[in-house]
Amino acid sequence: MKLELGNFYVEEIVFGEKTSFKDGVLTINKQEALDYVMEDENITHAELHIVKPGDMVRLCPVKEAIEPRIKLDGRTYFPGVTDEELTRCGEGRTHALKGCSVLVVGKHWGGFQDGLIDMGGEGAKYTYYSTLKNIVLVGDTNEDFEKNEQQKKNKTLRWAGHKLAEYIGKTVKDMEPQEIETYELEPVTQRNDEVTKLPGVVFVMQPQSQMEELGYNDLVYGWDMNRMVPTFMHPNEVLDGAIISGSFMPCSSKWSTYDFQNFPALKRLYAEHGKTVNFLGVIMSNLNVALQQKQRSALFVAQMAKTLGAQGAIVAEEGYGNPDADFIACIVALENEGIKTVGLTNECTGRDGFSQPLVTLDEKANAIVSCGNVSELIELPPMPVVLGELEALARDGLSGGWAGDEILGSSVKADGSVIMENNAMFCGDQVVGWSTKTMKEF
Template identity: 65%
Template sequence: MKLEVGNFNVRDVVFGEKTFYENGRLTINKEEALQVVYEDDSITDADLVLAKPGDAIRINPVKEAIEPRCKVSGGVMFPGVTNKLVPAGNGRTHVLKGTCVLAVGKHWGGFQDGLIDMSGPGAQQTIFSETLNICLVADTNEEFEKQEQQKKNKAIRWAAMRLAEYLGNCVKESLPEDLEVYDLPPVDQRSDETNQLPRVVYVMQLQSQMLENGYNALVYGWDSNRMVPTLMHPNELLDGALISGSFMPSSSKISTYQHVNNATIKRLMSEHGKTINLLGVIVSNLNVQLEEKQRSAMFVRNIATTLGADGAIVCEEGYGNPDADFILVINELEDAGIKTVGITNECTGRDGRSQSLVDLSEKANAIVSTGNVSQFITLPPMETVIGELEALARDGNSGGWEGCVKDDGSIEMENNGMFCSDSNTGNHYKTVVEY
C-alpha cells in the first residue's frame, strides 16, 4: 500500500474574490465557502474568521480540528462519513500544510469542547496556536442538544469536514511543493534484512465509551463502540480513515487533524527497514464494562502474537475509566512477551501528587506522560474572542467552572479544557521532566 502526500506549504490565509492557492498564500472566497457549510439545513448561522499565530485571539468553544485536504487519486476524503465508503491509504492526497479548519460554537459549548489561545502563555498548551486557522463559527437548530452537557455537535463537525475538502480542492490539479511517500509492503513481502529487525505494532485506543451513536470516534464511518480490535495499515490512518468523536475532555481528545498527522506513526514508518519492522496498527476501543475491556485486550494480544510482534506502543485517547483498558492491554502484551511502551496523559491533581492513572500495574514500567489534565492555568485577557468565552464556564466544559472567567476576560482553568493539549499521538510541545 503506497500513499503519496503532496504538501502545499501555506504561509498566509486571506479572504478574496475566489478560492485559490499561490506562492504560499491561500485565498478564500468566503461566500462560496459558506455555501458548502449551509448545505446542511441544520446550520442556522455561520461565519468564517481567521486566526493566525501570534494574534491576540482566544477561540472557544472549539469542537474539532480538520486539515484541508483533497484526494487526487486512489479514494475519497472522509470515506464512509461525508463521502462513499472506499479504502483509504492508497494513491495521492494533496494537503494545504500549515492550515486548519476549526469547528467552533457561536454560543453553545459542552463538556468536550476546548479553548485555544493564539498567543501568550495559553499558546504553549496546544499545537493549534501554530496553525493558520480558518474558524467555522456556527450555530445550529439542534435545540435538543443545547442544554446537554455532552453534545454530538454533528452539524458543525460535518460542515467542517465539507469545508476542509472544499478548501483542499483548490490544489487538486496543482504540482505539490514537496512529496511525502508512505510505502509499507505486506508482511510476507519484506526483505530478509527487514525481517531480522524487531517486529513492532502500534495500538491506537480510540475513545468509544458512549452507547448512543454519534459521540464516539469513527472508523470508516463505523462507531468504534461497536467494533472489536482490528488490524489496519498505517496509511489508512494517515489518509483519513479515522474521524474524531465528539465525546472526551478536550485536552485528552485526538482531533481528526492529529489522526492524519500522527507523529508516532510517521516516526515508526520512517524507522521501518532501518531499526524496526513495523507490522501495522491495531485499532482498538475503550469500553465501560469490565468484560468488554477484557475482550478487547485479549483481541489486541491475539493479533499482536499472531503477527509475531516483539514490541508494541499503546496510545490511549483519554483518561479515567479508559485507564483500565490501557493497563489491561499492556498487561496482556507483556504477558505474551511483547515489550510495551504506553503513551497517555495523567490526572494527578493540581499539585501533581494524586495517583496518575485509575489503574496501575508493575508491568506498565515504560510509560510516556503527555501532561496532567488537572494542571492549573491562569490566562490573561485577549483582545478578540472567536466564539463565546462565557461557554467555558456556563456549559460544563471539563476544564472550566462558574467564576473561572473574570470580568476583564482573564481566565483560571484546568488543562482539561485546553483543546487537544495532551496529544497522545506525539504532536505537541510538552516534554516530561522527572523530579
C-alpha cells in the first residue's frame, strides 16, 4: 500500500474574499465557511477566529483538532464520518495544509473530555497546539440533553470540525505540493533478505474505547472501537483518516484526530524501516472495562505479534487509570511470548508526585516511557482574550478543573487566572510522540 502526502506549508492565515492558498498564505472567506458549517441544523451558533503562536489568547473548552486535508481522487477524507461511503484509507494521493489545524471550541459548555490551550505566555509550553497556526471554530448546538452532563459526546461540533477541515483542504486539491512524503511498506511476506534479517517490530495502539454507550469512543472507519477486537492495520490507514478522536478521556491523555493524522511514533518507525528495524505494521487494539475483555484483547495482540514474527513491540495507551490494566496486560502477554516490549503512557502520581504511577504494574513491564504526570498542578496568569468560556473549566467538570477546593478554591479565579491539573491541558501529554518532557532523578 502506497500513500503520497503532498504538503503545503502555511505561513499565514487571513480572512479574505476567496478561500484559497497562495504563496504560503491560506485565505478563508469567513462568511462562506460559516455558512457551510451552519448547514447542520443542530448548530445554533458558530464563529471563526484565527490564532497563531505567541498570541495572548486562551481557548477553553477545546474539543478537537484536525489537520486540513483532501483526497485527490474525490473520495471523502474521513470515510464513515464525513460520508457514509466506506473506502479504504492509506493509498493514493492526499494533500495536506501543514503547520495549521482546525480547533473546535465550545461557546459555553465543556465537559470531562475537553481542555485548555494557551497560545502564548507560560501556558503555551504545555501543549503542541500552541505551536500551530489555528483556525478556531467556536460553536454551540441544540444538544440540550447533554449540556449539563459532565461527559459529553460533542458529536455535532466535532463533526463540524472534520467537515470544515476537509472544506479548507479543498483549497490545495489541484495544486502542486511543495513536498511529497511517500509512505509504503512491502507486504510482510514479500520483503527482501536485507529487511527480514532486521528485528521485526509491531506498534500496538490502544485508542480510548471504554464507554459501552456508543458515541463517546474513538472511531475506525466510523465504527465505534468499543465494538471491535484487536485488528492488524496498515500504518498508512492511521495516517490518512481511518481514525477520528473520541470524546471520552481526561484531556491531557487525549489523542486528537490531528495526532492520528501525524502520529510521530509511526513516522519514526517508518524512518527506521529497513535500517534498524523491520516495521511489520500496526496492531490496533482497544481499551475495555471488564477484566475478561482486557484479557481477551491482550491474547489477540500477543497472538498476532507472534504470528507476524515480531521480536519487538511498542505499546501506546490513550488514557490512564482503569486503562492501565489493559496496557500492562498487553505488555505482559507480549513479553510472555518472548517479544521485547516498550510502553508509552502518562502516569498519575498525584499532585505531590509520590503515588503509584499506574493502577497496576508488573515486573515484566520494565521499559516504560513516561510522558508526564496528569495530576501536576499548573498555575497560569490571566489572558487578555478568551475564546469560548473559561468558566467551563471549573463549572462543567473538565478533568483537571474544579468548582471548589477547600485549600485552592475554584480553578478559575475572579481575575481570570487559573490553577488546574495537567489533566485539563488539551492533548498535553502527547503520548503519540510530540512530547518534549524529560525525566529527572533526585
